[in-house]
Amino acid sequence: MLGFGVTRRDFYLGTALLFVLISAANALAFALLTQLEQLTEEWFIDTYMFNALWLGSDGFWVDLFSFFVMQLLVFFIGASIATIYMRWRMPGMLVFWSSLALAIVGAVTIITFTSSWPAVAIWFGAQGIGGIFAWLLLPAAVAGFGGFLALRRAIPKN
Template sequence: MNRTASIIRMHTNDRFFWLYLPLIILGSSFFINLIISALIDEEGGLYTGGLASIYVYTGIISMITVSQTFPFALGFSVTRKDYFFGTAATAVLVSVITGAILYLLSTLENATSGWGVKLHYFHLPYFSDGPIYEQLSVSFLNMLHLYFLGFVLASLFRRFGRKGISIFFLLLLVVGTTLGYAVVYLEWYKPIGDWLSDQTALGLSAWLIPLILLYGAASYRMLRNSTV
């Protein structure tokens, strides 16, 4: 338990990398869109996908984290188990904090009619629907999913190297192409589209939970068997 807590402290001591930098990236994108929205007269306001930048960064940071801190942590006699659970706990903590910040910004944006210039950056239709617990859950689950997606890819690279991850993406391409062809050939796109249209943002986000658990289990297994 003490070693797991030490991993959490190791990560949280680098608050710039974990928390400040993604907010800086998000803020830069926001202010650019704010200026654009103030300069144009778009009926209904300006809708932007700039919010995605913080989620993309979450996936990137997880891959960087494993490559930079995994060998370092093991050098101080930390077990692979402690490293995994400490890093996973940090990801949960950061996802909760970031999700809360995004909710507050979304609420403020909605209360000010898009910051006075009709900018829809944090408060987006569908994504921001529902009560507070739904909005917080959607942000949290999507952020945690992308973190563990990056985590499992970094663990795959750590375990099998360049050859292993190249084979993985090749297989992923084959499977994705096959499924795409099947959807078109068998005309599954209409029932899939109907099903998606009936789902809420929280309902779709809930499907990420088994994926998060799968990524976590796979990451743990590969880190346990990887070389430093």
């Protein structure tokens, strides 16, 4: 990065912008194809390609938003995990995956021992598709910011 005269900050911000633009373009294409698929009654032969379980029922804008958020989430989580690996190699991966597993097991344990599964199901049901995808913006933002922090202090390789 530095050999090209680009700072880590500029590199990461450019990459983040690229993630947003690709997510927006793909989301638009997939949302339009989902609507076309519904309009043609599943391509005239009862075949589904783009219409997932949650798509189509809430309209074009929810389809567009859900495709956008899902791709953004995958991009930023993938970039963050790759950054952790490049910065700390295998020890970083062990700490990251162990911490994630511990957090998930801890959350499931707390929900189970407090008998809160019905409340969790009701909460998810009340959010609706758009709401659930709006909540997924939070881990995407955390992954994006965490990746930036990890890359900011990375030591350049010779």
